[in-house]
Amino acid sequence: MMQTELDLFAPHDPPQPYRVGTQAMVLPGFALPQVQALLPMLREVIAQAPFRHMYTPGGLKMAVALTNCGALGWVSDRQGYRYSGIDPLTQRPWPVIPEALVLLANHAASLAGFSDFQPDACLVNCYRPGTRLSLHQDRDERDFSQPIVSVSLGLPAVFLFGGHTRNASTQRIPLHHGDVLVWGGEDRLRFHGVLPLKPGVHPQMGELRINLTLRKAG
Numbered sequence: 001m002m003q004t005e006l007d008l009f010a011p012h013d014p015p016q017p018y019r020v021g022t023q024a025m026v027l028p029g030f031a032l033p034q035v036q037a038l039l040p041m042l043r044e045v046i047a048q049a050p051f052r053h054m055y056t057p058g059g060l061k062m063a064v065a066l067t068n069c070g071a072l073g074w075v076s077d078r079q080g081y082r083y084s085g086i087d088p089l090t091q092r093p094w095p096v097i098p099e100a101l102v103l104l105a106n107h108a109a110s111l112a113g114f115s116d117f118q119p120d121a122c123l124v125n126c127y128r129p130g131t132r133l134s135l136h137q138d139r140d141e142r143d144f145s146q147p148i149v150s151v152s153l154g155l156p157a158v159f160l161f162g163g164h165t166r167n168a169s170t171q172r173i174p175l176h177h178g179d180v181l182v183w184g185g186e187d188r189l190r191f192h193g194v195l196p197l198k199p200g201v202h203p204q205m206g207e208l209r210i211n212l213t214l215r216k217a218g
């Protein structure tokens, strides 16, 4: 068949990157070419450091199940939120961040304007239908000049991107399988969260959403 101009608008092309803040950007589908390679690596991470529900300093069980890979992992318990080199569940170091994921995060960060991003922590969050993540800031890292790179897998979610106070208005950002979101600079400390996950079955991931956030924590 003859090539037509209409082919330029083929429905399967992911949309172009777009800004959601001065220094925050969504890269739709950016991780898709890597997903097939990343999934077995992620499975390996989860085999070494299983998902678990942590408790908030106030004693509430968190709805999101989580684990980590990297030199540092984010943990929460009665003592507070912090990064730790040791997994409190296994008493071993966290599994390493798969190199392909480090490269992906570094590339996404540079496209969003943050060069030389070298993550040392990757928080892996697991959401099931109904699971939400309430508004919070990511402020347990040492250097807020370093961005956060988030990779979404599985069921779609609505990410809430707020302001610098908890009650500032929020933007609703749809995040799909393979989307990458980067926020840093003046947007680094914006409140954010995730609306309750809608029920659904993702062809590759089943009834869940996994979000990877790569950080330079130490």
Ligand code: SIN
Binding pocket: 123, 125, 133, 150, 159, 192, 193, 194, 211, 213
């Ligand atoms: C987070 O804020 O740690 C996770 C955000 C997300 O799941 O998209």
Ligand code: FE2
Binding pocket: 136, 137, 138, 192
């Ligand atoms: Fe966060």
